[in-house]
Amino acid sequence: MKSLADRPANPVVGTSVSHESxxxxxxxxALYTDDLFYKDQNVLHAWPVQATVAHAKITSLNTEPALEIPGVVRVLTAADVPGINDAGIKHDEPLFPSEIMFYGHAVCWVLADTLEAARLGAEAVTIGFEVLPSLITVPEAIAAESFQGHRPTVTRGDADAALETSAYRFTGELEFGGQEHFYLETHASYARVDEGGQLFVQSSTQHPSETQEIVAHVLGLNSHEVTVQCVRMGGAFGGKEMQPHGFAAIAALGATLTGRPVRLRLNRTQDITMTGKRHPFLASWEVGFDRDGYIQALKATLTSDGGWSLDLSEPVLARALCHIDNAYWIPNVKVNGQIAKTNKTSQTAYRGFGGPQGMIVIEDLLGRCAPLLGLDPAELRRRNLYSPGQSTPYGQPVRHAERLVTIWDQLVERSDLEARKEQIAAFNAAHPNTKRALAITPVKFGISFNFSAFNxxxxxxxxxxxxxxxxxxxxxxxxxxxxxxxxxxxxxxxxxxxxxxxxxxxxxxxxxxxxxxxxxxxxxxxxxxxxxxxxxxxxxxxxxxxxxxxxxxxxxxxxxxxxxxxxxxxxxxxxxxxxxxxxxxxxxxxxxxxxxTEGLHWDPVKMHGEPFKYFSFGAAVSEVEVDGFTGAYRQLRTDIVHDVGDSLSPLIDVGQIEGGFVQGAGWLTLEELRWDVSEGANRGRLATQSASTYKLPSFSEMPAEFNVHLFEQATESGVVYGSKAVGEPPFMLAFSVREALREAVAAFSTSKGAVELPSPSTPEGIFWAVQRAKDSSSASETVAVSSAASLAAAEITLSPVPVH
Incomplete structure (x- = not known):
């Protein structure tokens, strides 16, 4: 029999076809979960009773006023659960909590004949509570030593010794924010019991089998008594991998107790305030280079904000540690990870699953260190790319590493990078208050679940x-x-x-x-x-x-x-x-x-092995223009060369690359989650809880010119018809936008110091970065040097940029 990668004559794969629906x-x-309830009669509607405090012990719960509202049928509480009152894989997420863990936490659920009656019923419920101290930020959690889960470490060589002998040493810190999924279809579930007692749940879920398991154990049933279906989702991006289970369990519990179908769909504000996001991180690092700019050692500590429960924080952190190298060879590494426990939503999977959080650290430090080394950032990156025969810090050989340089060089040629640099230099010389810049960044992303059984x-x-x-x-x-x-x-x-x-x-x-x-x-x-x-x-x-x-x-x-x-x-x-x-x-x-998937082996304790089937490679060049008066910027052009193996469906793959890039640019430049960190009554409240306050990329944020090229002759053996994954890797191509913004800010200064950007690099953040750059022309706030020769045995500290 032919191998999995072989294609027959005249294959349907490899042709561009439209989306099947x-x-x-x-x-x-097209029907979605919440469209299906219209076919049933006598449907009940569910509405949550949400807490308005970040952390408190519940002392009383009075549901009687809700039952007096016309149309209210029942209020679901912990006393109604026949099985296990928990919706988390780590059994640390009570479906009906006795302790409020974040602002917006659902304490109980009201079922009513109409959605309006359910809403009014929820407003009538009263909760008595005793306020407890809350932790909202990662620094607060670190100071309080509030951590959860394992603390993994990735090591190779002797990072301390290598740092001691490095010609140049730099230390720095980077705090970067999370990201709201903002799928168009909010969380939705619909449950009913048939005449034979079989429970049917339609759920907007990425993981129907796990939804089935959680529903079964909440209701005290066997899995074969529960059928879960997902027709389609209106977006997910990781946000519906773990978090739909509790909502499905609520609908299923209501249907079981009342004998009537139950429909649950969160509105946008409920969805944003109740569900997890991409993990924010705080990273501190120390890096050493030799005199030619080659990385010699990296020490780092990555602290993720897990929120109130673990959810998927452990594998997210593990993948972050495994991707801190991105596409670069680092001979000596010691990277520690830890998960902060805060009084916020339980953060969860998001496109990239920790990979972006690890990779931004190395891209940020290279962007900050390049001018201190007297090197062009593109040259610093290229000379540190993996070469054939090298392996990752966790011990996996980087197969086809030669593709990184090939893709890089193809992209330089296709994007006309060198000629455009000259054009940009001329433009900047003629425009003192508007600057342009471009940057090129690579991607190496591992494909497979870290947990082998899921493959x-x-x-x-x-x-x-x-x-x-x-x-x-x-x-x-x-x-x-x-x-x-x-x-x-x-x-x-x-x-x-x-x-x-x-x-x-x-x-x-x-x-x-x-x-x-x-x-x-x-x-x-x-x-x-x-x-x-x-x-x-x-x-x-x-x-x-x-x-x-x-x-x-x-x-x-x-x-x-x-x-x-x-x-x-x-x-x-x-x-x-x-x-x-x-x-x-x-x-x-x-x-x-x-x-x-064959050939995988991974020791999660030692953080060593080969957890990935293969790596996806890519690179992007982005050009931006920054207004020095306002900090506003435009993406003028983006060129991408990306490795998808032998594409199964080129039209779909190009769409995924474009969409992933734009979503990544949104995380890095626009999408800012703001939590109330004051000591007032609203402490812990998420302020950015709608499209009016949470800024998403729109047409005006798209690159004016967007060129995507699929890397050719890239068959991946051992994978279906020689293809490669395309969902997540393009997200990290957006680092080119952030690095281009860094270069544009630097163009406002005559010094050669490090430019530090907040993340996300919003127009406000860019405005202040420009002001610092202008000020540094006369009196640098950081250390600025004109050449690598003046940096002999230098040890420099780079200041962190505050974020909200």
Whole structure:
């Protein structure tokens, strides 16, 4: 049998096709979780009772006033839970808490005949509480020694000794913010019990199997008594990997207790104030370079803000530590990690899953140190890129490391980087109050779940007597095009036209024990399982066709809905005719497929091994223009070269690269979460809880010119049809925007000092950075040097930039 990466003649994969439900989306016919309740009668609506204090012990809960509101049917509390009152994987997230852990924490839920009645009922509930001390910021948590979870360390070599012998040493600190997912469809669940007692839950979830497990243990049921379905999600970005489970459990509990269907959908403010975000981090570091600018050692401590419970903070932190090197060889490393416990929402998965938080540290320090070393930032980055034969600090060989330099050099040529630098220099000389700059940054991102057991998938493929094909798999569609790619994989494996293949909704009673659609592994895992199932079917059909053509089964070929034998040029049979013949020969026309990622091994205690199947590589050049009077800026142009292996669906992959880049730029430049850190009554309240206060990228923030090129001749062996993941890696290409902003700010100064930027680098932050740069022309606030020669044995401290 051919390898997983081999493609047959005339494959459907590799062609540009539209999203499988594009027509439904543009016509409004696509159904989401909250659309389904309209088909049922007698539906109850759920509304949360949210706390208005950051930390308190609940002393009383009076729900009687709510029951007096017309239309209110029931108030769900901890006393109603027949199973385990917990919705977290670490059993540290009570579904109905006895202690308020963050401002907005849901204490109980009101069920009513109408949404308005449920809202009024929630307002009528009164909570008695005793206020407790709260921790809102990471520095507060560190000072109070408030930590949770494991404290991992990644080490290689002797970082202390290498720092002592380094020609240049720098220390610094960077505090950077989180990010709200802001998926268009907020969290939603819908539950009902059928006549046989089977509980059906429709949930907007990336992980139906885990939603099933949490619902089952809250209700004291076995998993086979609960069916969870996800038709599609209106965006997720990691925010629906863990956090939908509690909402599904609430709807399921209500449906079980009342015997009526229950609909739960958060409004935007509820969603933002109740659910987790990307983890903010505080990083302190010390780095050493030799006289030629090669990194010799790095010591760092990364502290993530986990919020009130663990959720996925441990694997997020682990991935951050594993990506602090980004694309650079660092011979001596010691990086410690710790998770702060604060009185905020429980932070969770977000596109990149800790990778961006690790990689921003190395990109920030290179950007700050380059002028102190007397080097162009692009040159400093390029000379430190991984080379073939080198390995990561945690011991994984960087296979195909040569692609990093190849991609870099291709991008320099495609973007006309050197000529544009000259043009920018001329522009800046003529414009004292407006400056332009560009920057180039690389990406190396590991693909697979850190937890090896999650790297498996199943599929169920049916071929009907008319030759049509129905696919069931464990992956969920959230707009990323997974279902479209899975149709292409099945059509290629069976040799049928794309229109002959249809996807069924993702359900736990069709494919059980699935992993989350996350870690950019949805295509690798589910595509491998679907191909496995299709290969089983095609092998059986090949035997039937071989008997018909009187040839060996290995001579049979399936392509474009036709079946041929390579030794017989003038004979063929239609795929659907062969299928019909096979049915009458009692040949099985369905198959259960399975795939698991091979070659992975990881010691989470030692933080050592090979946790990733492969690395995705890429690089971006971005050019920006900054207004020195206001700090406002424009993205003028972005050029990207990105490695997706042999693309399964180029149109979808380019869209993912563009979308990931823009979302990354939003995190780095616009999206600022502001929490009330005062000692007043609103302490811990999230101020940015709507689109009017939380700023998202829009058309005006898009690069005026946006060029994306897929790296060619990049087949990845051992992966379905030679492809690579594309969901998360492009997010980190946006570092080029932040670094270009740094260079533009530096252009306002005549000194050669380090430019320090807040993160996110909002127009306000850029304005103050420009003021510091202008001031540094006469009296630098940091250390500025004109050349590497004047830095002999230098030891310099870079000041942190305050963030909100």
């Amino acid at each position: 594009a027509s439904q989306h543009v016509t409004g016919a 498996q998938a199943g599929a169920l493929v049916h071929v009907y007597k008319d030759g049509s094909v129905l696919i069931n798999h464990g992956g969920t569609e959230m707009g990323q095009g997974l279902h479209s790619k899975m149709r292409q994989v099945a059509a290629t494996a069976l040799g049928v036209p794309l229109e002959a293949v249809k996807l069924a909704p993702t359900r736990t009673d069709k494919v059980p024990n699935t992993s989350a659609t996350a870690a950019s592994s949805g295509t690798d895992l589910n595509g491998g399982a679907i191909k496995n199932a299709c290969d089983q079917i095609s092998t059986r059909l090949a035997e039937a066709a071989a008997r018909k053509f009187n040839v060996h089964p290995d001579d049979i070929r399936f392509s474009q809905g036709k079946v041929t034998a390579i030794s017989i040029a003038d004979q063929e049979i239609a795929f659907n005719d062969l299928v019909r013949d096979a049915y009458f020969q009692r040949i099985q026309l369905w198959a259960a497929g399975f795939y698991r």
